[in-house]
Amino acid sequence: MAGPRQRPPRPRPGARQGRPVLRKAALAALSLLATATPALAGRIDAALSDDAITITEDGKTVLVYRTKPLDPAREPGRSNYVHPLYAPDGTVLTEDRPADHLHQRGAFWSWHQVLVDGKSIGDGWFMQGLSFNIHDRGFEGDAAGRGKLTVKADWLVNSGPEVVYAATETTSVLIHPLKGGARRIEFDTVITARTDSLALGGSNDVKGYGGFSIRLVRPDAMVFGSGGKQVRPQNEPVEAGKAMGFAWSSTSGVPAWTVGLSCKANGKPVTRWILRNELSMQNCVFPGRAPYVIKKGESLRLQETLVIRPASKRTPAPAAAKPQPQPQPKT
Template sequence: MIKLAAALSALLLLGAAGTAQAAIDARLAPDSVTLTDNGRTVLVYRTRTSDPAEPGRLNYVHPLYAPDGTVLTEDRPADHPANRGLFWSWHQVRIGEEVVADGWFMKGLTFFVRGTKFQGQPDGSGVLTLDVDWIVNSKPELIYVAREVTKVTIRPAATTGQRIEFDTTITARVPGLSLGGSDDAKGYGGFSMRLVQPDRLSFASRGEAVTPAVEAVAAGPAMGFAWPVANAYPAWAVGLACKAQGQPITRWILRRELSMQNCVFPGRAPYAIPIERPLHLESTVVIQPRESAAR
């Protein structure tokens, strides 16, 4: 498990990596934005649903690729069809005391991506800015409940791996909006990852092994995920760190089974989002070579 400590430290170290000329670029399509690093696909952000029966299945990332082209995420797996790559969602979307939508299961909530903008940066990184409306469609009339602005920053790949940063601001457009995780002891919700072969993962935080549990486990502000050292598995480790309102998230739903991984925010109890005080979320994903993690 000490091997994963390097993956976690990379969350800080990779921020300095870059090149003199922009390496990150974007390709826009009617249903997606593909971000590339010197022509190699890093990730695909979904701007439209591919299934009219699931109007809420957009505003997420899949596939996520390792620098060698290995796909690291799954979308719509048979065991949990609501799992979808890298995604940020909540079971409880509330107005006042009423649950008006379930964003996790994509019931009663859809999104309209009103704008996408890409800018290359002097350090070689690239920033994709997404302007997204949250629309509740469970009522006779549509309700515009929130505006989301997400910035996805990709740093150029280095020998130590690749760093991807998600910066999301959710601004309420109606009074009384709140978001909550699953309404049970697990309380899962927030930024989540459905990685490939999750039943083979190992977990570590602060250089120590972490054992999954049914409910959330307390750990450090970053978590490392790694597959066994064998040709049948990705030759990579993945690190994740999350913040809410500037504070590190240290509660984790971890699954060594066919399911997702989640940095838990806010938990079961809903978090109120007053119109004048947006919710600010930050999530950093680092993909690191297995050989580097072994040192």
């Protein structure tokens, strides 16, 4: 197979070098999904290495897109995801291969149920039976100072005696320069079936988690908000608004930032969420337990917007609010 093609960035014209309080912070993160727009505050660039694409603004790392597994012999499917994701001050917001859930990996999109022509061929969530051949990588800037990386990959089923070419994926990530201290990042993934049918489904239980997920640091110190209201995690998906806000308390060692996330599947907002205060990921659920079938030549399109902004008016969480150990859901 052809090796990755590196494309240098194009020059861009004009480019210049207490819990109630926490709830408000989570809700404030949502407003930035609509108000954070590109500005000429900086220059988004990319550095391409053999196994990753590193995105920077004025020399500071924004995110790293992993295009090859670090240990292909042990984990051939551990690629095609983002980690680390940084806050503007350099704080790392994501985790990769945490001890509690070794399969979780930064910002990623995967499913437990992967069926080719009606037969289960592996588990994309656990990176079993499925790997990615990333054969094309590109980056392009624009006059607004934004940068867009594009990754093209083949989905390869390696669980049988022969490798099966199951799908093609094109993922683009549009990174906006900082505006008012906030960072906006837009993901756009198109998965096209190359077999007679490709079906993707979440966990085969009442949780049904799967699709776009993000493993943020310290979920035990996090609160959630959507549609102007605080949202409480539960074992099963929570029905909420079109976007979810995540905020950390001012406990020592947690980020002084909030994160807003909105998701779409085939242009329709995703409003079902798996939320965790236990050590685990956060997920906008699509399609759920029942697999979504993609016929040969047809596509599934997933779109997500992340907005990272400074937390404001945070107060220390009272000692009584310290979370107690809880059983961890198997996600």
